[in-house]
Every structure is written in structure tokens, then in C-alpha cells.
Amino acid sequence: MTICFTTPAILLRRVDFGDNDLILTFFSLTRGKISLIAKSARKSRKRFCGALDLFSAYELVCLTGQGRLPVLLESTIQHPFCQIRSDFKKTAYASYFVEIINNWMEQDVAQPRTFDLLYQVLDRLDRNDLPDDLLSIVFQMTLMIISGFSPNFSTCCQCHTEMDCLNGCRIGINFAKGGLICSSCSSAVSPMVYLSRGTIKQLQWMGCGNWNKIARARFSAQSIQESLGFLEAFVPYHLGKEPKSLSVLRQFRAEQGMG
Ligand SMILES: [Zn+2]
Incomplete structure (x- = not known):
């Protein structure tokens, strides 16, 4: 039996398959992480309205039950996140976020809170709504809370x-x-x-989901650096591997003289 379904989704990964096809991994609102085959996507760019770009948001129409993988029938772009793509640092962060989600999420398990988090953070990164580093801290802290890996800071x-x-x-943290x-x-x-006491206090509420509170708060440069350093070690520790995009981000910071 074949079943047709539609869902909003963000593209996490694309891999060439055979001569003409693509295997795409999306993080979808209604089915969580899903892998799909896009037939003839490489032969004809018109087939799926041109680009299927990483971390863009789409509305998908898919068909299950015809083979090993569900088939992508149609994709309509909802948000291309053009401002992210025109900025190297924003692109590096967006790549880091989708790589974490791709590695962290189970296949075919809907995670609507995590979908909303990823969409919100990409949208704010694109609109320049909050500083890039702060968005990364909020994303990682909130993801840890949703996933049940919230650090014990109490x-x-x-x-x-x-x-x-x-x-x-300064207070010590043990990851294990x-x-x-x-x-x-x-x-x-x-x-x-x-970590300094002040940084721990700030991290405690950074994953609260209250964007107004986050936007009103003032963070010292030292606190941002400490928080990033901590989360970029803590998250990969629980992920069990170092995301490739994190080394790109670190190299960029080193070149900019930001450590
Ligand atoms: Zn003790």
C-alpha cells in the first residue's frame, strides 16, 4: 500500500545516488528525520524547482511504500535563508546546527519542539535578529534540555x-x-x-525558550566565549563525535583572531 504525505521540512543532508538521483535527509515537522529518494533530481534541475540546498525549509509531498525509501514527489521552497548563505560565519553556524540535528535525531520519530527550535534559530540567524554566537548558545542549550541532557547546574x-x-x-564541570x-x-x-558563576547563571536560563527575555539580556563577551567553549565540548561529548562543521567554524574564528 502506498501512502502520500505532506510535511514542512528542513534539508539536513544530500548525497548523490546513481547517475541521476539524490538521497536527501530532511528534518520534518510531522515525521522527524526522514530519508527520501529524489529521482532524476540531478538530471533535471527543473524537476524540484532548481536548488535543493542544505538548511533551506521546504513543504514536501512524499510517497511511501514503493521501495526501500519514500520518494520525494514535490518540494516547494518555504524559506531559502538567503542572508545566511551570503555570510560565511552564518553558513558555518547553520551547517553546525543541521549536522547536530542529523546526528542526534532518531529516524522517523516526530520531534515538533526540536523542529520549531531549528526553524526559529535559522530564521533569526537569517534576519540578524540576535548575535550569531548567542543564537548558537541558545540552540545548543535548548536542544540539550529537550533531549534530556540538560547539564546539572544546581x-x-x-x-x-x-x-x-x-x-x-570558577566552578568545575564533569561531562560524564x-x-x-x-x-x-x-x-x-x-x-x-x-566556568565562572555568572556564566553558569546565564546558561541556566538560556534554554528557557523565552526569546523576549533573551533579546533584552546583556551578555559580556567573556560569558559568550565561555558558554560557546563549554557547549561546543559538551554537545559533541554527548553526540559521541566531533561535527565536521565545528572545525570549519573554529578555523574561521582563528583566522578572524577570535581564538
Ligand atoms: Zn561535591
Whole structure:
């Protein structure tokens, strides 16, 4: 039995298949991560209205049940994110976001909150609504919360002492334990990074989903750097691998003299 379905979707990955076809991986609103075959997509660019570009948003019409993979019948572009594409750093961030989603999400499991997060962050990156680095922090923190990997920033993971009772202005974090390690416990469980108290307090609410609150807040450059450094180690740790796009982003920052 064949079933036809339509869904909004963001393109995560495209791979050539045979002489004429493409295998496309989308993150869709109604079915989560899906892989589709786009027949003759390389032979005729008109077949799917020209470009099938990474991290663009589409409305898809698909057909299941005719073979191993569902077939893409039609794709209508909803948002091409042109401003992202005209800016190297924004492109690097968007590539990082879709690579994380492609590696993190299970096939065929709808994740509407995560879809909304990815769409919102790409849209704001495109509109220049918030600084690029801040959007990356919000994306990664929110994804960790939705996925149940939210770092424990409230108590020491070993002895459960409250964060406010911990000594020192920089507090250790252990990734395997999933959060704070106080100085008394650091001989038993060694911290992998240290964050300042202020950064931890800000990270605690960065994944709150309240865009107005995030837009009104003031973040120091040091806090942004610390948060990025932490999340770009914490997220790959839980992903089990280092996204390729992260090295592109790091190389770009190094060339810009941003460390
Ligand atoms: Zn402790």
C-alpha cells in the first residue's frame, strides 16, 4: 500500500545516488528525520524547482511504500535563508546546527519542539535578529534540555551541595557526570572545564525558550566565549563525535583572531 504525505521540512543532508538521483535527509515537522529518494533530481534541475540546498525549509509531498525509501514527489521552497548563505560565519553556524540535528535525531520519530527550535534559530540567524554566537548558545542549550541532557547546574553531581554554597568564582564541570563538581569532590571526579558563576547563571536560563527575555539580556563577551567553549565540548561529548562543521567554524574564528 502506498501512502502520500505532506510535511514542512528542513534539508539536513544530500548525497548523490546513481547517475541521476539524490538521497536527501530532511528534518520534518510531522515525521522527524526522514530519508527520501529524489529521482532524476540531478538530471533535471527543473524537476524540484532548481536548488535543493542544505538548511533551506521546504513543504514536501512524499510517497511511501514503493521501495526501500519514500520518494520525494514535490518540494516547494518555504524559506531559502538567503542572508545566511551570503555570510560565511552564518553558513558555518547553520551547517553546525543541521549536522547536530542529523546526528542526534532518531529516524522517523516526530520531534515538533526540536523542529520549531531549528526553524526559529535559522530564521533569526537569517534576519540578524540576535548575535550569531548567542543564537548558537541558545540552540545548543535548548536542544540539550529537550533531549534530556540538560547539564546539572544546581548541585554538585557527587555530594549534592547546592551551587550557591560552593566555593570559588570558577566552578568545575564533569561531562560524564553531567554537571557541577565542587572543589571537595574534584579529587574523586576531575572537572573537564571550569566556568565562572555568572556564566553558569546565564546558561541556566538560556534554554528557557523565552526569546523576549533573551533579546533584552546583556551578555559580556567573556560569558559568550565561555558558554560557546563549554557547549561546543559538551554537545559533541554527548553526540559521541566531533561535527565536521565545528572545525570549519573554529578555523574561521582563528583566522578572524577570535581564538
Ligand atoms: Zn561535591
